[in-house]
Amino acid sequence: MAKILKTKEICTNIWEFIIEAPLIASKAQAGQFLILRLHERGERIPLTLADWDPEAGTVTLVVQAVGKSTREMVERFGEGDEIRDVVGPLGLPSEIKRYGTVVCVGGGVGIAPIYPIARALKAAGNGVVTIAGARRRDLLFWLDKLDAVSDELIVTTDDGSFGRKGLVTEPLRELLEAGRVDKIWAIGPAVMMKFCSLTASEFDVPIVVSLNPIMIDGTGMCGVCRVEVAGETKFACVDGPEFEGDKVNWDLFLARLAMYRDLEEKALEAYRATTEERL
Amino acid sequence: MTIVPRKTPMREQPPAERIRNFHEVPLGYTPEEAVQEAKRCLQCKRAPCIQGCPVNIKIPQFIRRIAEGDFRGAIRKIKEDNYLPAICGRVCPQEIQCEAVCTLGKKFEPVAIGRLERFAADWEYEAGVEIPPPGKPTGFRVAVVGSGPAGLTCAAELRRYGHEVTIFEALHEPGGVLVYGIPEFRLPKCIVTQEVENVRRLGVEIRLNVVVGRTVTVDELFADGFHAVFVGSGAGLPRFLEIPGESLVGVYSANEFLTRVNLMRAYLFPEYDTPIKVGRRVAVVGGGNVAMDAARTALRLGAEEVMVLYRRTEAEMPARAEEVHHAKEEGVEFHFLVNPVRFLGEDGVLRGVECVRMELGEPDASGRRRPIPIEGSNFTMEVDTAIIAIGNSPHPLIPRTTPGLEVSRQGTIVADDLGVTSREGVFAGGDIVTGAATVILAMGAGKRAAYAIDRYLREKYGRKGAG
Numbered sequence: 001m002a003k004i005l006k007t008k009e010i011c012t013n014i015w016e017f018i019i020e021a022p023l024i025a026s027k028a029q030a031g032q033f034l035i036l037r038l039h040e041r042g043e044r045i046p047l048t049l050a051d052w053d054p055e056a057g058t059v060t061l062v063v064q065a066v067g068k069s070t071r072e073m074v075e076r077f078g079e080g081d082e083i084r085d086v087v088g089p090l091g092l093p094s095e096i097k098r099y100g101t102v103v104c105v106g107g108g109v110g111i112a113p114i115y116p117i118a119r120a121l122k123a124a125g126n127g128v129v130t131i132a133g134a135r136r137r138d139l140l141f142w143l144d145k146l147d148a149v150s151d152e153l154i155v156t157t158d159d160g161s162f163g164r165k166g167l168v169t170e171p172l173r174e175l176l177e178a179g180r181v182d183k184i185w186a187i188g189p190a191v192m193m194k195f196c197s198l199t200a201s202e203f204d205v206p207i208v209v210s211l212n213p214i215m216i217d218g219t220g221m222c223g224v225c226r227v228e229v230a231g232e233t234k235f236a237c238v239d240g241p242e243f244e245g246d247k248v249n250w251d252l253f254l255a256r257l258a259m260y261r262d263l264e265e266k267a268l269e270a271y272r273a274t275t276e277e278r279l
Numbered sequence: 280m281t282i283v284p285r286k287t288p289m290r291e292q293p294p295a296e297r298i299r300n301f302h303e304v305p306l307g308y309t310p311e312e313a314v315q316e317a318k319r320c321l322q323c324k325r326a327p328c329i330q331g332c333p334v335n336i337k338i339p340q341f342i343r344r345i346a347e348g349d350f351r352g353a354i355r356k357i358k359e360d361n362y363l364p365a366i367c368g369r370v371c372p373q374e375i376q377c378e379a380v381c382t383l384g385k386k387f388e389p390v391a392i393g394r395l396e397r398f399a400a401d402w403e404y405e406a407g408v409e410i411p412p413p414g415k416p417t418g419f420r421v422a423v424v425g426s427g428p429a430g431l432t433c434a435a436e437l438r439r440y441g442h443e444v445t446i447f448e449a450l451h452e453p454g455g456v457l458v459y460g461i462p463e464f465r466l467p468k469c470i471v472t473q474e475v476e477n478v479r480r481l482g483v484e485i486r487l488n489v490v491v492g493r494t495v496t497v498d499e500l501f502a503d504g505f506h507a508v509f510v511g512s513g514a515g516l517p518r519f520l521e522i523p524g525e526s527l528v529g530v531y532s533a534n535e536f537l538t539r540v541n542l543m544r545a546y547l548f549p550e551y552d553t554p555i556k557v558g559r560r561v562a563v564v565g566g567g568n569v570a571m572d573a574a575r576t577a578l579r580l581g582a583e584e585v586m587v588l589y590r591r592t593e594a595e596m597p598a599r600a601e602e603v604h605h606a607k608e609e610g611v612e613f614h615f616l617v618n619p620v621r622f623l624g625e626d627g628v629l630r631g632v633e634c635v636r637m638e639l640g641e642p643d644a645s646g647r648r649r650p651i652p653i654e655g656s657n658f659t660m661e662v663d664t665a666i667i668a669i670g671n672s673p674h675p676l677i678p679r680t681t682p683g684l685e686v687s688r689q690g691t692i693v694a695d696d697l698g699v700t701s702r703e704g705v706f707a708g709g710d711i712v713t714g715a716a717t718v719i720l721a722m723g724a725g726k727r728a729a730y731a732i733d734r735y736l737r738e739k740y741g742r743k744g745a746g
């Protein structure tokens with residue numbers, strides 16, 4: 001059981017949760033995640049450790065309500081409620097060392113997981129340029145936090161409602177063209193990570209992406225999270241979630257992410273029906 | 280005395296009915312049937328059956344008590360040597376263990392030892408389980424990693440010696456393969472829950488959702504004041520065929536398929552949140568218990584045709600005989616001497632499997648004849664789901680995060696018969712040491728390790744204990 005200490009909608013449809021998880025908080029490192037199960041009938045959902053406080057024994061999660069489980073989490077779980085199961089930290093930590101200048105790209109809800117990585121890279125003595133992108137102004141969050149750990153923060157929106165108009169790959173390309181970049185981290189929607197990787201390859205700059213395939217146990221036991229990297233099968237939950245972006249088989253990754261789309265919709269419908277009953 | 284040549288039959292759900300539900304298939308003996316079967320036992324003086332059982336249950340003695348109608352006496356006798364009889368009676372490969380060497384079996388069918396064991400255990404659940412008192416407190420604290428049969432047995436036994444025990448389990452439910460692997464229709468989850476409850480009632484603390492190696496390391500357990508650690512983390516890493524197309528949508532590892540259904544109750548979706556997909560034509564690759572469980576589960580989820588592809592012949596199949604028999608009755612098709620070489624897909628989704636025919640050559644290291652592909656015999660089968668059930672490897676997390684723990688080339692922890700490893704204070708047993716094996720062997724290992732841990736603690740800290 002893990003108690004929820006605080007919840008807050010930090011932008012449209014994206015929520016911040018602070019939960020009590022002292023063991024995880026004492027061990028957490030940038031790049032790792034946890035798995036939680038809301039209740040007895042719940043599925044196991046992986047969420048990145050977006051922040052943590054070992055002294056207070058808490059971790060911060062940032063959740064985008066996309067389907068049944070994440071919707072239920074933001075709609076039905078509030079301060080003082082308990083989450084039935086929480087396990088972590090899982091996955092390998094990011095390889096933090098002094099690279100020189102690192103560009104950290106966070107897209108959409110990926111802004112949250114990029115934050116602790118940028119912070120750790122900065123603390124390790126790197127120059128950090130962060131690019132945060134979203135479709136619209138109301139989907140941006142944590143810009144102040146990112147700003148505090150970056151030497152430079154570039155914000156983009158698809159519709160130009162805030163910051164630069166356009167995709168995150170555009171400022172990324174400019175930085176690469178200027179020849180200032182030693183390493184890139186990119187976290188966000190699969191398509192964004194794919195195009196960041198293609199861009200990075202053009203300039204031969206190494207790029208790390210954090211893959212978010214479907215997972216169950218998160219301990220290497222089921223193999224559902226397998227991804228193909230450099231022609232080899234890897235389990236994202238134990239060999240990742242971070243991989244070299246230019247070596248990922250993105251088509252396969254995208255196909256596997258959509259594996260359960262029809263049943264996910266069915267679950268959401270069934271959930272909506274129970275919500276209507278309640279009203 | 281007249282000899283009854285055949286086992287007393289056990290009632291079962293008829294095949295046509297049971298493939299539409301997840302309830303247990305064999306329904307158990309009534310007391311009358313059990314007494315009748317128990318009377319078949321010859322009460323042999325040298326009782327070879329005892330040697331056939333990996334934990335040496337005093338078989339004629341418990342059977343005699345059943346024959347006399349003393350069911351409480353029977354279960355007490357069994358529990359002197361086996362903590363989990365309700366489970367072993369159901370899942371032990373009796374035909375190669377206790378029943379294989381039964382004297383009666385030389386000419387007739389052997390005594391149904393497994394069924395009688397199950398009967399006694401089920402009877403006890405109805406009548407009320409006796410929990411033996413724990414040993415006099417020693418003040419020693421032992422950490423047990425993993426709550427599979429090895430961990431549960433080791434923990435229970437350590438309590439008998441009077442040690443304090445905490446089990447650390449990575450998943451949200453205790454039981455190991457018993458809950459995530461073996462399906463409800465073969466081992467009802469309520470039985471595992473009860474067995475786990477009994478271990479708790481002995482005073483064992485079970486901490487779920489702790490991944491040793493990540494949440495805490497073995498070194499940190501010692502630093503936290505544990506005097507010894509038992510590792511029973513199993514062989515949970517699914518093996519793949521390593522052929523093209525294995526990551527197509529529709530190709531499952533048996534672990535994923537069974538975990539979704541058993542641990543996450545996907546057969547009750549959308550009442551439970553975890554989904555599962557099973558197509559019309561399903562190919563299951565492998566010939567062990569895992570393959571049988573996957574095939575029979577696929578049928579129950581509504582597949583029209585389920586085919587088991589095995590690269591050797593029926594004679595070499597490692598699955599329990601009863602499961603193969605049940606699978607056949609239920610309509611699972613068996614294709615022997617066949618091996619997949621490639622999965623075929625369209626837009627990332629499985630459409631078929633290309634196979635090659637095999638023939639048997641010389642015996643290999645395991646003594647089984649090695650299958651050899653017949654060149655040019657390739658053919659394709661149309662399938663929309665494939666389940667890979669070719670075995671599991673030991674999990675590397677604990678070896679990797681525990682300095683000084685010797686590991687074999689296969690990734691198993693090196694330990695002697697008592698579970699003693701290369702690292703002082705660390706003991707190991709079950710599948711993590713042997714590679715994927717059986718429930719009863721894992722239990723036996725857990726029990727012997729508890730003995731070794733007790734001896735180690737008393738030798739190291741003196742007879743009086745830690746307190």
Ligand SMILES: Cc1cc2nc3c(=O)[nH]c(=O)nc-3n(C[C@H](O)[C@H](O)[C@H](O)COP(=O)(O)OP(=O)(O)OC[C@H]3O[C@@H](n4cnc5c(N)ncnc54)[C@H](O)[C@@H]3O)c2cc1C
Pocket residue numbers: 033045046047048049062063064065066067068069070071109112113211212213214215241257258261264265267268
């Ligand atoms: C290592 C890891 C870290 C993650 N970190 C975060 C995080 O910090 N914050 C967060 O909000 N989410 C994160 N995710 C994704 C999150 O786990 C999923 O969004 C969640 O499980 C969806 O559950 P659901 O039942 O609400 O939606 P579902 O009904 O399962 O899916 C609804 C829709 O979302 C899509 N979807 C499903 N799973 C994913 C996924 N893994 N990634 C992207 N889209 C998906 C589906 O295709 C579908 O269209 C992470 C995933 C992984 C593997």
Ligand SMILES: Cc1cc2nc3c(=O)[nH]c(=O)nc-3n(C[C@H](O)[C@H](O)[C@H](O)COP(=O)(O)OP(=O)(O)OC[C@H]3O[C@@H](n4cnc5c(N)ncnc54)[C@H](O)[C@@H]3O)c2cc1C
Pocket residue numbers: 370371372424425426427428429430447448449450453454455456457460461489490491492511512513514515537568569572599674676677708709710711715716717718719721
């Ligand atoms: C589908 C299937 C069917 C089978 N059928 C039969 C059968 O009919 N008869 C038979 O005798 N045998 C059968 N077996 C084999 C049998 O189940 C195993 O040999 C037995 O369960 C091994 O027991 P164990 O305690 O060593 O490991 P497991 O049962 O694997 O338990 C290990 C436990 O440790 C936990 N764990 C792993 N790593 C960590 C960690 N780092 N931290 C914390 N916890 C951890 C796991 O989550 C798991 O709960 C079957 C196996 C499978 C998969």
Ligand code: SF4
Pocket residue numbers: 331332333334335336338361367368371372373376377378392393396719
């Ligand atoms: S534990 Fe297994 S091998 Fe031993 S008597 Fe029981 S069924 Fe036979």
Ligand code: SF4
Pocket residue numbers: 319320321322323326327328329338339380381382383390392
């Ligand atoms: S060998 Fe068979 S007949 Fe003899 S005692 Fe054992 S169970 Fe009974």
Ligand code: FES
Pocket residue numbers: 214215216217218219220221222223224225226235236237238
């Ligand atoms: S989530 Fe099961 S192996 Fe990675």
